[in-house]
Amino acid sequence: DAKTTQPTSMDCAEGRAANLPCNHSTISGNEYVYWYRQIHSQGPQYIIHGLKNNETNEMASLIITEDRKSSTLILPHATLRDTAVYYCIVRVAGADYKLSFGAGTTVTVRA
Amino acid sequence: GAVVSQHPSWVICKSGTSVKIECRSLDFQATTMFWYRQFPKQSLMLMATSNEGSKATYEQGVEKDKFLINHASLTLSTLTVTSAHPEDSSFYICSAGRLAGKETQYFGPGTRLLVL
Numbered sequence: 001d002a003k004t005t006q007p008t009s010m011d012c013a014e015g016r017a018a019n020l021p022c023n024h025s026t027i028s029g030n031e032y033v034y035w036y037r038q039i040h041s042q043g044p045q046y047i048i049h050g051l052k053n054n055e056t057n058e059m060a061s062l063i064i065t066e067d068r069k070s071s072t073l074i075l076p077h078a079t080l081r082d083t084a085v086y087y088c089i090v091r092v093a094g095a096d097y098k099l100s101f102g103a104g105t106t107v108t109v110r111a
Numbered sequence: 112g113a114v115v116s117q118h119p120s121w122v123i124c125k126s127g128t129s130v131k132i133e134c135r136s137l138d139f140q141a142t143t144m145f146w147y148r149q150f151p152k153q154s155l156m157l158m159a160t161s162n163e164g165s166k167a168t169y170e171q172g173v174e175k176d177k178f179l180i181n182h183a184s185l186t187l188s189t190l191t192v193t194s195a196h197p198e199d200s201s202f203y204i205c206s207a208g209r210l211a212g213k214e215t216q217y218f219g220p221g222t223r224l225l226v227l
Contacts, residue, residue: 034215036218038155041202041221041223042220042221043115043117043204043206043218043219043220043221044155044204044206044218045218046113046215046216046217046218049215087154094208096142096143096208097208098145098157098160099145099157099206099216100157101147101154101155101156102154103154104154
């Protein structure tokens with residue numbers, strides 16, 4: 001699986017959009033970009049994933065650059081409950097494939 | 112949908128005893144389940160991949176005789192920590208692979224183990 005690079009931490013203001021970057025310059029053609037988050041002392045929560053097109057769901061939007069070497073997760077209106085560690089993971093699609101977690105980005109939403 | 116439960120949510124045991132942790136997919140079937148371990152201030156580390164009806168595949172450095180995994184049905188996998196020691200104290204998390212729909216993994220809430 002391709003390696004990803006994320007900032008260690010970032011702060012954002014409640015009610016504002018939070019933009020979380022992820023670099024994955026060695027991504028292969030059949031690898032997807034997955035985003036999970038882990039709120040303190042809980043199991044990770046699936047957020048969104050995509051291959052090359054931008055994706056949006058009820059939680060977030062995923063913007064993938066045309067060359068697929070980087071992506072941005074957007075939380076449109078951050079709330080205090082969005083404070084968590086966010087993990088960007090690149091791997092082939094499929095439920096049977098393992099996920100390799102890096103250090104992620106610690107996002108702190110401030111009132 | 113896609114709910115995964117774990118039981119117990121936390122457990123305290125004496126050194127030398129065995130502890131069993133259950134992982135269930137409540138509203139979908141999962142041929143593959145995964146077990147992770149997380150130490151304080153660290154990321155999740157995959158321990159093993161559990162396939163229904165077959166032996167689990169362990170990651171390098173994980174003792175298969177110490178961490179027994181059984182995946183007896185499409186909705187249940189168990190992890191047994193045998194002869195637990197204080198260094199086994201950790202946060203254990205399972206995930207289940209959902210084949211239909213998003214084809215991704217969904218995680219349980221985790222089990223916190225403290226070995227005294």
